Amino acid sequence: MKHTSKFFSIIISLLMLNGCSLLEVKLESQSVPLTTAELNTRILTREYSKHFFSEVESAADEIALTYPKDDTLHQSYVLLWKIHAEEGLQRAAYQVSPKVALIDTWVFAAQMEQFFSPEGKGAELFDSDIDYKTSQALYVDIENMAEKLLSGSEFKAGKEFVTQFVKDHAFDSLMMRRTPALKAWLAHQNIDETEAVATLGTMPEALGDVSDRLGLVSEQTPKIMTWKAELIAMNSTINGNDVNKTLESLRNTSQSFQDFVKNNPEYMQNLAEQMSIQLQPLLDDLDMKTDDKLNQLSAERIALEAMVARERKELVDMVERERKAIAIIVTQEREKFTQDLDQVSQDVLTLAMDKVIDLIKSTIIYFILFILAIFFAPLGLGYFLGKRAAVKKTTV
Template sequence: MNEFKIIIINNRKMLRYGLIAFVSLLFTSCSLLKFETEQVPLSNYEVNTRELLQRQGSLSILAFNDICDSIRNNTTSLELKEATLRLKLNFVSGMEATVYQNPPIYALIDTWIYVSQVSSYLSNDDMAKIIGKHSVYLRSEVTKVKEDFDAFAKRTLRITHYSRKKKFVDEYSSNHLITSIDLERDSPFSDYTEYEGIPDTSFVKTTGTLSQVMSDFSNRVKFNSNALPKKVKWESQIIAMSAGIDSVNIQATLDSIQIQIERFNKIVEESPEMFQEGLDRLVAETTPLLRNIDIQWANSLRTIHHERVALDSMILRERLAFDSMIQREREIAFVKVNEMAVDVTKEAIRSVKETISSILIYIILLFVVILVIPFTMGYYSGKWATHHKRKKQCKPKDIS
């Protein structure tokens, strides 16, 4: 009986330990409910590449504008001045389109290609015919801009990646040349993904966290805010030159008008009867200029309006994209929560089933130990004792 008591005590301890283990499993399973809803951040390397690229892009634009301004200030040809303004305007627009892209490494490669293509275009013979005697200076300076960007790419890209990326840039630039002063060209996206063996669907893995996205958006708005007045000014000057007006000579024209007015004042004082004739001549001389100024002013206002509409449209697109991104991440997080809840429920049910099975096994063993074994032993012991007693009774008594 002491042995039976020991077995019962041990079974109770095992049952208590089993219940404690079951509760611990439930609390451990609940920890699976932890999940992350924020986006995958860009790595430090990608963030630094983006910031350095935007800075280098601004430096390249400044250097290119200085080259065009130097040529423009040293020529009297309206055609050449207009060409330099168009180059400045188109180069800024092209750099804006390449620098502010995702992912940052592709933005660097695309900008690198664009700078190389522009350098090749400005160094060819067709451009030399337009620039004339300034072609040697232009070719030398744009080559420096390209070399500066090459050096920047070498400093920024990892050593193991630089040679491979440079090979692609050189091959693509030489096979896809820019052929017009508009500096238009095709995007290298398809060629680059094929070269790197990256599927289109997994090319952009993440746009970064919310703070990284907003920082990039702020930089883009800042760039547009600085570039917009300059682009409007250049477009106004291009329109004026197309009408035969050199904006550099507008002040001289105004000075000439002032001289004419002073001359008319003198005529009025000396000969009032000639005032009407001089006034008519003044009106005839100034009317075309004032009409052109009015036209240019209207065109400038129209351009500013279009630029403002374009900026509003860009901000709206960015806002819609941002809202869509947040909604998409929210839906992904909701799906993850549902999946985790289902997994936790299944795990808890499985653990409960295993625990109940273990408990039932222990109960059956306990039942066997407490009831079956003693009953069986008693049965066979009684049977043996009865048999032994009958055997004794059946034994004949000894006769003295």
């Protein structure tokens, strides 16, 4: 018996393991993997973002060296370029859909190139053209990469879209406020928004995407926070010494007040008594006014209740009057309807009797004609035939 139960336990365990493996296969089969082209697009786009960050930082540092350190305006421009360029591109490049990320990155590079171009609004921010040359080179790099990753027709359509989108959404300041190109791109390609992202990939691909994003945060956040702190410190009129002096002054004032209270208990007690004497009339007046307001509210509440009761009674009376009036109207209409029904019944009965009498008369007439036809038709026919026979006999 023990061997039998053990055998069944082994069978059940095997079935459970088999079921788990089937479940695992089923769950895995529900996730559609990214295609090779999509994986290559994602990898190369994110590699380009690192190249973009490096080039922007190098160009910005080179521009910063051309201005004195106390030139707050241009040094601030340099920091703003690094901050907003890298924040904007990382939002564009690290999207779920590889193709959308490529298009958005392409658009951002084109917008930055147009901003620093001689026709752009950022052409005169710096004395040198390092910013424009760097932006132009980055735009050429992303365009060449898109040409390799996309088919001929897709690249042509993408280039037309990027050119038009940059005209419609050009940067107007170093804030580089990015307008996402997703909806415009989907409309340009006649793609429904529900089909923008077909799949997130398999579990390893999704985990790889999350890992890339976490790596980006760990690399970029410290740099950007440092640049923002430098920008705030550069444009702030308060330095660390001023803050420390202010805090020390507040600390000394607080300590002096505490020492005064501790060393002068009689004065504080006298002050409390004087405050009590001075504030008592105010408290009494406040109590009196509060009582008056409460009494007034009570009177208004009673008046409101009386008004509500009166209105309720009038409403009930009005409803009762309307009900009685409606009952009278219904009774009158019922009587009129009954009279009309009686009259109609009499008219119908009279008409029916007239029709019956006419029918009886017609029936009697037809019956008489039928009798005449039955009895007199043979007699007349015999008379006619006999007379005709007599005429023939006389003639012969």
